Amino acid sequence: MKHSYLYYFLVLIGLVSLSSCQEEEYAIPELKQELQNDVIKRTLGPNLVGLNIEFAYAMALPKSMGKLVSAEVEASIAGGESTFLENRSFYTNGSGEDVGIEVGSKSVNSGGKTTVAFTKDTSAATLRYSYRIPSTARGKEVSFKFSAQASNGQAVTYSMGPYKVAEMDMVLDLDVVDSSKAFISIEDMAVYSAADAAANASKIDLVYLYRSIPNITFSHGLVAPSAKTYLPGVNLPAGANRATKVQKVWNLRDFHLARLQFGVYIDDLDFQQLDIASAPDYAINMRAEAGVWVETQDGKYRAYVYVNSVSNDKKSARISIKRYLMK
Known part of the structure; x- marks a missing residue:
């Protein structure tokens, strides 16, 4: 590896020396006389079941050579029902806004394939592909083959991936209310009322509380x-009666849970490497945008519970959870 870096460094030095000795005239690149394509992945972070992996697929050929006939994406694992390939081609206007122009019929899913047939006379298009991650892909790798066909018989393909799909689960925007809806099950990813908790008592890992106590900082x-x-x-x-491990965290605003501008993601590896063996069984004085790492008493699950919002007046909060099943 060191030799490779040294080689490229020497080549760079040589190019710099050459450019300092002679000045080259700029030449407009020649357009290739063939159908071409390219793909970029638009989404970041871990790939979770129930979320989308999104791409932009661009294809073009010289107008004199014909027009686009169809575009297709084949996933190695068939996506969910809401998987689609846009039938609109997007461009960005002067105001920075994305504008879509319809160029084909709505996409059709067949197994792992998603296809758009072009209905407009166009030789260039950029279509967005949205793959809904199915539960069958959990913990596996998924790859994609993009392809386009032109009226002159030419065809192109572009492969992307493989991309690992996370093992963890996620649930968003659970409302907790002191006394009335306060019992949280990590196993069920659910919040129970007192009546419902009685039927799920062995699964209760956390109790939500709000307390306003003079001279004591407790709150949520x-x-x-x-x-x-x-x-x-x-x-x-x-x-x-579970003795759940609970470790309070500030400023860990996971993007999936918080949906804020912070580009931070909790992934499977974070749960695998988590060590909160010495953590207590409580976290008080919780605030909006804080969170807790959790490990259930039996060690079966680890989770991160994020506090989206709190209300002192209503003695309530809204939480979102990522959960990982330990092997």
Whole structure:
């Protein structure tokens, strides 16, 4: 590897020396007389089941040589029903806005293939492809083959991937309310009322609390059923006794959960390497945009619970969760 870097460095030095000795005239690149294509991946971060992987697929040939007939994307694992290839070609106007112009019929899915037939006389187009990640792809790799055909018989292909699909699950915007809807199950990725919690007592990992106590900073809390000191006045369902590990975190605004401008992502590896063995069984004084790492008592699940918003007046909060099943 070191020799490769040295080689390229010497080549660069040689090119710089050559350019300093002579000045070359700029020449407009010649347009290739053939159908061409290119692809860029538009989405970032981990690929989660239920989310989309998005691409932009560009194809073109000289107008004198014919027009585009069809475009197709074949996924190695068939996507969800909402997988589609746009039938509009996009460009960016002077205001920076994306503008779509219809150039074909709506896409058709057949197995892993998604196809658009062109209906307009066009020799160049950029179509967006959105692949809805199915549950069958969890933990696997998925690849894509883009292809286009022209009226002159030419065809091109472009392969992308493979892309690993994460093992973890995600749920967004769960409302928790002190006393009335406060029991959280990491296993079920759900929030239960007191009545529903009684039927799922063995799955309750956290209890949401709001307390306004003079001279004590408590506010919004996520507390394990085992943390009796922090649960005065709370009637736990019989059998709710898990000692969940809870570690509070500030400023970890996972993009999928927060949907804010911060480009930070929690991935499978973060859960695999997480070590909160010495963490307590409670987290208090929680605020909006904070979160907690969680490990269930049986070690079966690890999770990150993000606090999207809080309301002191309503004694409530909204949370979103990423969860990983330990092997």
